[in-house]
Structures are given as C-alpha cells and as structure tokens.
Amino acid sequence: MTVSSRWPSVATSSQLKEKMQRAKVLCVGAGGIGCELLKTLVLSGFEDIEVIDMDTIETSNLNRQFLFRKHHVGQSKAQVAAEAVRVFRPNAQISVYQGNVKESRFDKAFFQRFAIVLNGLDNVEARRHVNRLCLSAGTPLIESGTEGYLGQVTVHYRLKNGAGEIQDATECFECAPKQSRTKTYPVCTIRNTPEKPIHCIVWAKELLFARLFGRPDVATDLDEAAAGEEGAEANGDTGDHISASAFVRGPDETADTYAKRIFCRVFEEDINRVLSMEDLWETREKPKPLHLADTLGDGQPALQNGSVGGEHGAAAGESACKALGISGAHRVWSLAECAKVFLESIKQYLEGRPTEVGEAVFDKEDDLAVEFVTAAANLRAANYGIPQQSLFITKGMAGNIIHAIATTNAIVGGLIVVEAMKILAGKPECSKATFILKHVTNPKAKRLLNAISPGEPNPNCAACGTARLELLIDTAKTSLEDLLSKVVKKKLSLVEPTLRTDEGFEYEEGEGLDDDEVAGNKAKLPIMLDQQSGGGLKHGTVLHVEDQVQEFKVQIEFSHKEDWDEEQDPEFFKLGGSVPQATSKSADEAGPSSAAGPSTAPADEDDDDDIVIMDGPSAADGVGTDDDVMIVDEVKPPTMLAAADIAPDANGSAGKRGADADLEGPRKRRKAS
Numbered sequence: 001m002t003v004s005s006r007w008p009s010v011a012t013s014s015q016l017k018e019k020m021q022r023a024k025v026l027c028v029g030a031g032g033i034g035c036e037l038l039k040t041l042v043l044s045g046f047e048d049i050e051v052i053d054m055d056t057i058e059t060s061n062l063n064r065q066f067l068f069r070k071h072h073v074g075q076s077k078a079q080v081a082a083e084a085v086r087v088f089r090p091n092a093q094i095s096v097y098q099g100n101v102k103e104s105r106f107d108k109a110f111f112q113r114f115a116i117v118l119n120g121l122d123n124v125e126a127r128r129h130v131n132r133l134c135l136s137a138g139t140p141l142i143e144s145g146t147e148g149y150l151g152q153v154t155v156h157y158r159l160k161n162g163a164g165e166i167q168d169a170t171e172c173f174e175c176a177p178k179q180s181r182t183k184t185y186p187v188c189t190i191r192n193t194p195e196k197p198i199h200c201i202v203w204a205k206e207l208l209f210a211r212l213f214g215r216p217d218v219a220t221d222l223d224e225a226a227a228g229e230e231g232a233e234a235n236g237d238t239g240d241h242i243s244a245s246a247f248v249r250g251p252d253e254t255a256d257t258y259a260k261r262i263f264c265r266v267f268e269e270d271i272n273r274v275l276s277m278e279d280l281w282e283t284r285e286k287p288k289p290l291h292l293a294d295t296l297g298d299g300q301p302a303l304q305n306g307s308v309g310g311e312h313g314a315a316a317g318e319s320a321c322k323a324l325g326i327s328g329a330h331r332v333w334s335l336a337e338c339a340k341v342f343l344e345s346i347k348q349y350l351e352g353r354p355t356e357v358g359e360a361v362f363d364k365e366d367d368l369a370v371e372f373v374t375a376a377a378n379l380r381a382a383n384y385g386i387p388q389q390s391l392f393i394t395k396g397m398a399g400n401i402i403h404a405i406a407t408t409n410a411i412v413g414g415l416i417v418v419e420a421m422k423i424l425a426g427k428p429e430c431s432k433a434t435f436i437l438k439h440v441t442n443p444k445a446k447r448l449l450n451a452i453s454p455g456e457p458n459p460n461c462a463a464c465g466t467a468r469l470e471l472l473i474d475t476a477k478t479s480l481e482d483l484l485s486k487v488v489k490k491k492l493s494l495v496e497p498t499l500r501t502d503e504g505f506e507y508e509e510g511e512g513l514d515d516d517e518v519a520g521n522k523a524k525l526p527i528m529l530d531q532q533s534g535g536g537l538k539h540g541t542v543l544h545v546e547d548q549v550q551e552f553k554v555q556i557e558f559s560h561k562e563d564w565d566e567e568q569d570p571e572f573f574k575l576g577g578s579v580p581q582a583t584s585k586s587a588d589e590a591g592p593s594s595a596a597g598p599s600t601a602p603a604d605e606d607d608d609d610d611i612v613i614m615d616g617p618s619a620a621d622g623v624g625t626d627d628d629v630m631i632v633d634e635v636k637p638p639t640m641l642a643a644a645d646i647a648p649d650a651n652g653s654a655g656k657r658g659a660d661a662d663l664e665g666p667r668k669r670r671k672a673s
C-alpha cells in the first residue's frame, strides 16, 4: 500500500476539500443526530447540503439539539437547523424540505442528485425507505443511530464500473436480519407476584390502562386473572368472577364512584384474592391490600369537587396533576398523592375525554396517560413493598425511552462526516462501520469505539437481493386489509404497494389511479385472502409485491395454517425468509457490559407493539419461569451489532480475525481491498 493510497493522508488534500465543497449531500432528519451532523458538515467544509425533516421543534428537543432555541419551538426543524448553520458558513447552500421522506416527491430522481445520503432518523420504516431509494438511485448511504451511550454509523453502497456492472458493494441497511431484544417476564409475575418497579409499570400500562380506557373487545390478562391458573384453582378460585365486566362502568355509576370502585377492586380485593393463593407466599413476602380511605389519609377529599380540571386551571381531560396542583416530575409522590392522581385521572378520562375511552392507546407524550400509569404502578408497588418511582422515571420505563445523550449524537455526527469524506475521496474501501459502546467489551483493545469493515451484501436480502419470502397465515380468516397493514406495510415497510399473482389477482395503491380503480381496489380490502379474484391467495400462491417508488420487489409464497397458538404467535402469521426486521440487537445486550435494563429499554418506531405480554406454555404452573411471558421491547433505530459481533484486532483494524474470532458474528465482512 503506498502512502498516497491511505485514507488519512488523503483527508487533508486540497482535492478532497474541493470535492467536499462541491458535493451535494442529503441529510435526512434534523433531530438529535441531524443537528450535530449539519454543524459538523458545514464546519468541515461541505457547502451544498439539502435537509429533510418532517417535524417541528419541541421544548423537549432543546436539551440536546443545540441549533434550536426556546423561541424556535413550533418552527420547522429543517428550516431552523439550516438557518443556524448558515451562520457558521455563510457560503453554504442549504435547501430545506419540511416533509416526510416517504413522500413521492422524494423519488429515485431526487435521490440521484446526491453524491451521498446521510441518515439521522429515528425509525426503521423511514430508514428502510431511504435504503431502498438509495439502492435504486445508486447513491451511497451513511446510516446512523444512537441509543443513550450507544451509537453506530454504517456505510452502504454499490459502486458500478463504466459498463454499469457492480464493482464493489457493501451490505445494505436491510441485508442483516436484526434480532429483537427481548426481555422476558412471566405473566404471573406481572399479574400476581411483581418484584420490581418495571413489573408494576407494565401491569399499569399494559393491563390496567388497556382494560379501563382501551378497546373493550381486546382482552387483557387482567380479565382472565385467575381463570385456569393452577394456583387459583388449588385455592378454589376458578376466576369466574374476574371478568372484563368488573371494569365496565355501570349505567348510573358516577365517575367518582367508578374510580373508587376500581381502586378498591385492583389494590384491595385483587390483592386479597392473590393472598388466598397460599402457595404463592410460601417463599415470598405477602402483599398488603390498600384501603382507599387509609391511603388517602384522614380527612382528605378523594377527588376535587366541581368540574373536571379542578381549581388549578387545567382543561378537562388534560392532566390530573395539574387539576390537583401536584407538581414535581422528578420526585416520588406520596401514597396519598398516588391515590388522588389515580382517582382523578380516571375521572378526567371519563368526563374530560369520553370519546377516547374505549379507544385509548398508551402514549408516552400524553400527560394524563403517564400520570395514570405512574399512580397505578406506585400503588401496586406499595401493595408489594416495591420501591416507587417518579413520574419521569415511570414515563421512561413505560415509554421504553432511553434518554438521548448529546455527546453520543455529536460523536455519531462526526463519524458520519468522516465516512462521507472517505467516499468522496474515492476511498470507499476504507469505509468502516463504527460502533460506540458503553463499556470496554474487549479488554485487549480497550476501546469504546469499534470500527469494522462493512459486511458483504446478503444475496437473500429482500431489499437488495432476490429473496422469496414464505408467509404462514390463515388464508380463510385473514382479509386483504390485514395482509396489507400487518405484513406488507408494517413488516415489510412498503409505502404504496402493488400486489399481483400470475393467476390474475391485482391490487394497487398510489397516485395515478382513476376513481374506478381506487373503488375496485378498496372493495377487495375486506375480502378474505382465499376468496380474492384469480382463484384467491391460498396455499401455494405466489404473490408479487412491489413498491414502485422504493423500487422494492419481493415474492411471497403463501402457506395456509389454521391453528395458531396465540401465545406463541400473537400476530397469527409467520413470515420466513430474509425478512427486514423492525427490531435489532443492540451492542449493549451482548455481554456482561450490558446496559440493558428496564429503564434503558429503547423506544420503538412501532408505538403500538413495543411491549407484548404473552402467556407461555408453562404459565399454567402458577408461578412461571422467565419463559412464560415475553415482554418484547423492540428496538428503535440502530442496526446495532452485538458487541460480540465486533471484533477488531489489537491494532484496531477492522474485520480481522484474531483472538476474538470466535466472537465474531455470523455476517461475512468485506475485505478491505
């Protein structure tokens, strides 16, 4: 290797500086990573930048998105970020788009205009979409993600020679199947024998909140609490009296009476019920029922008198704490405060948000929902002698939030620029996938930044390879609408799918359809798969699925399956083959250095299913093992490799197999040429 061929010496060359000035780069996302990236880009000499972000600035962004100030709240992130960095380098041409990168105006031709695309996104759907457009446009992509102290930057490209043949290619963003980070809790632990704050929070959010305010037709584990459980039956408790009806408000029941009844029900009567399961308490501390009047304290009014919203200026249905004059997100409330917030928040839902009751889905940004969950979880924690948590901590745990660390974003922003410089310098072979770890996992290397060569393309990748997927599903009981929403859009991240079979079935979405076509396609949605035109989508059918904007094509072969075990397959389908996963394994779960813990569980792009509780096969044993119930929290952004998948040699050069070879993950690494 000659000196001139090495990357670092190229970095200072005047040719590279010129290339950086002239190269048109696209930044997708102007949030935590995006702000750092934009700042570093212009300060490094990039002068032709376009930025897309769909969002406006929120107060909660200000602690780490340093291009924004308080007076910018409510304004476009892309716009304000561009204005802020123009001050650093007035020569820079920065164009902004406030919009969703999935909009059709950001098509292949749009992506082809850029030398490199730089992602600072926070959800996997948008990442996959940009990945597919970069693949179709042939534009190199630098992908990034952070998760608290953890972060990563990966490089994805397919370089063609003059004849249009692929000369050098890395894996794409979707090449490596990502494993979900799964935490397991027995359902009995959640229901009857919680031991940690997270168990109480999951109970409050997934079971009680869902039962009181969510869809009544969706059963929760609260309904069948004792039914069929060994411990219950052994104690003569068949669970018959535990049913959803206990949570239904009576026709003449006032909100106050209902809220109090629910309190007595879940914190007193249910605790007495589990106390009667004596075998549960042979080796455990017995829980203590809470009596409402005692919990509130003598002479304390249970609820504010007068209208919902109270005397503290809160709008009806806005916030129980505000209505009660309770402040302090960082302090642990007294038990009396928890009881008051619990009662008030139920009242606020019933009277302040009547249309939401029966439909509500927990949202970490909804004050009232978080207050309810905090109060309920703390009251349950009091039942079981478990430490209580502040609203702030509860919100983080319930919303699977990892609090962003500004310095991690800054490191990632810097690394993206370094990788962009390598590509512009004509040194793509020097590209590195770099992982920021929280702890030193390789005592030999002693470093927190691990750089490895990008992996090779996976021929079975659905995005850049030629995968045929297998879909196991009940074709007689699944409608086309469900197939589209749950499989095609959610699992495969298509935005405007076209479906067809060789036997004549067709379905299309997107622009350019006339009214008749739209109506014809719509009419097919409620029809079961096996009843669709062209002989239906049934066992053995091969469906061609395509998104023209993404230039994404995949074939799905159907296998009909009638009997599903909801506990094992709560989605009622299984998609096999090389499926792009919504989840990923993060660097922190691989070893003893794990940062994983309930409070650091990452947020997910699929807000509706970031936590799943399932009874497992051995749940019938009363107190289960960790296999009984899964609480799955799906990872938000990064395609992080496990730390064990990162095996730099002692010199830090990546991808070499050294003493750590046995730790290296299954993916094939490209050899630096």
Ligand SMILES: Nc1ncnc2c1ncn2[C@@H]1O[C@H](COP(=O)(O)OP(=O)(O)OP(=O)(O)O)[C@@H](O)[C@H]1O
Residues within 6 Å of the ligand: 028, 029, 030, 031, 032, 033, 034, 052, 053, 054, 055, 060, 061, 077, 099, 100, 101, 102, 120, 121, 122, 123, 126, 404
């Ligand atoms: N499909 C999309 N199109 C355009 N911008 C997107 C898209 N998806 C996400 N983004 C942007 O990516 C950025 C991600 O930044 P970040 O992870 O810091 O999130 P945030 O919304 O700023 O902060 P937080 O989620 O922690 O409140 C956001 O500004 C968001 O608007």
Ligand SMILES: [Zn+2]
Residues within 6 Å of the ligand: 171, 172, 173, 174, 175, 176, 457, 458, 461, 462, 463, 464, 465
């Ligand atoms: Zn791929």
